[in-house]
Each structure stands twice: as structure tokens, then as C-alpha cells.
Amino acid sequence: MTKEKVDFDQYTDSYNALLREGTQFFSANEEYFARYKVDVVRDIVTTPVKRVLEYGCGIGRNVPFLQQAFPDAEVIGTDISAASLETARHDMPDVRFEVEREDLELGQFELIFVAGVFHHIPQSERAGAMNTIARRLTANGSAFVFEHNPYNPVTRRIVNNCPYDADAVLLKPSELRGLFSGAGMRPSAKEYCLFVPPRLSALSGLEKYLGWLPLGGQYWVRGDRT
Known part of the structure; x- marks a missing residue:
């Protein structure tokens, strides 16, 4: 059965509050998830990065962390929600944000960051979205896509109860x-992640050894354009 598409313009003002409510068992600070994912990418990418795209940036929650991780790079955000981008522009007037559309031309990027986007894209449109990402990558550029882990029952419960x-x-x-x-x-790497809540920081060192285990709250896949 096809699900009715969510209008993210309706959740612009409440996005962080809803995220905090849905994930407070893991962390009461929604910034934790943004920093965590960007840190994963920063630890892996060792080649110079001049331009970074966040595809599906929403209200821009991840952008400051991408700027910190890649201080010499231009960071651009796109999203289909114009209202979300207005919030992002208000908070970060020096960052370029564009409404995502089929004919949008942005040039190419060494790194594209995608967090929790593809599960909102209708299945029939996912290949087209990935083709857009591939087209925007430089030769030898990489895209990192983070997604909810469908094998984790807690993740499924959070998704089932979240309005957006x-x-x-x-x-x-x-x-x-x-x-x-x-x-x-070329899908060159994949790991499961978000095993240990920040309140158990003494155990956080275990995360790097658990990437093979399909019990993390999320997972990521890296794709390289050759």
C-alpha cells in the first residue's frame, strides 16, 4: 500500500522537539545525532574536500557540524521543503540553501552527505534520487547515506510513532x-551504528568494533564515484 507523502513544511517549527521526544531514550540532545554522523564521515574521509552537499538538509541541523568537520570546504544544503530552508537560511544566512528539484544545477562535490532521507522517498523515485547524487559527485567523490536500521525493533517503534x-x-x-x-x-563500505547512548560514554569505544552487528539504531553505506 502506498503511503501518503509527508509535507515537511508542516513540521518546520517542531522538528527538533519531535526528534527529541522520539529519541530521548537514547539521548535528550538532538544535536548528538548530527554530530555523531558527521564524525563518522570525518574519520573516514582523508582526501581534500572543497565542496560538501547535504542532500535533504531539512532545517540545516547538520550543516554547522559539517562546517566544523570540513572547515576549508563550501557547504551547501538542499531540500524539497521550502519552509524548512527558510528556517535554515534564517539561522545560517551565510550558507547557500536551495530547493531540491530535478533541474537544479549546483556543480560537483567531493562529498555528499545524506542522513535519514531515502526512507521518505517513494520507492519508485529512489533510483532517480541516487542518480542525481551520482551526477553531482566529482570523479573519486563519495556519498555517505545514513538510514534507520529496519532490523532494530526500537528503531521501528520510533519510526511508527513519529508524525513526520x-x-x-x-x-x-x-x-x-x-x-x-x-x-x-561503487558501494565501498557499510556499517551499523548508534549502539551506545551518550550517557554510557564509558562504553563508546565499543562502537568501532560493532559495525558488523545488525542491531545498531542506524546504518550507513558509502558509495564512491570512480
Whole structure:
């Protein structure tokens, strides 16, 4: 059954509050999730980065962390929600934000960051979205896509109870890897993540050893354009 698509313009003012409410069992600070994912990418990317795109940036929650992680790079954000981008522009007037559309030309990027976007894209449109990402990557550029882990029952419960996830159809890692391959990119790495809450920071060192275990709250896949 096709789910009715969520209008994210309706959640612009309440996005962070809803996120905090839905994930408070893990962390009461919604910034934790943004910093965590950007840190994962920063630890992996060792080549120079001049331009970074966040595809599906919403209200721009991840952008400051991307700027901190890649201080010499231009960071640009796109999203289909014009209202969300207005909030982002208000908070970060020096950053370029654009409404995502099929004919949008932004040039190419060494790094594209995508966090929790594809489960909102209708399944019939996911290949087209990945083709757009591939087209915007430089040769040898990389895209990192973070998604909810459908194998984790807590994650599924959070998604099922979240208003702005009403249209969500979770992807298995195999589907995401297939989308990368179908767009002409090489899926070069995959790990599960978000195992240890920040309140158990003494155990955070275990995260790097658990990437193979399909019990993390989320997972990520890296795709390289060759």
C-alpha cells in the first residue's frame, strides 16, 4: 500500500522537539545525532574536500557540524521543503540553501552527505534520487547515506510513532547498496551504528568494533564515484 507523502513544511517549527521526544531514550540532545554522523564521515574521509552537499538538509541541523568537520570546504544544503530552508537560511544566512528539484544545477562535490532521507522517498523515485547524487559527485567523490536500521525493533517503534515518519518505508542495507550500484557508483563500505547512548560514554569505544552487528539504531553505506 502506498503511503501518503509527508509535507515537511508542516513540521518546520517542531522538528527538533519531535526528534527529541522520539529519541530521548537514547539521548535528550538532538544535536548528538548530527554530530555523531558527521564524525563518522570525518574519520573516514582523508582526501581534500572543497565542496560538501547535504542532500535533504531539512532545517540545516547538520550543516554547522559539517562546517566544523570540513572547515576549508563550501557547504551547501538542499531540500524539497521550502519552509524548512527558510528556517535554515534564517539561522545560517551565510550558507547557500536551495530547493531540491530535478533541474537544479549546483556543480560537483567531493562529498555528499545524506542522513535519514531515502526512507521518505517513494520507492519508485529512489533510483532517480541516487542518480542525481551520482551526477553531482566529482570523479573519486563519495556519498555517505545514513538510514534507520529496519532490523532494530526500537528503531521501528520510533519510526511508527513519529508524525513526520508517517510515509516512511525503511530500506535494508542491500537495497541501498543496490541503488548505489544502479547509479554507477561503487558501494565501498557499510556499517551499523548508534549502539551506545551518550550517557554510557564509558562504553563508546565499543562502537568501532560493532559495525558488523545488525542491531545498531542506524546504518550507513558509502558509495564512491570512480
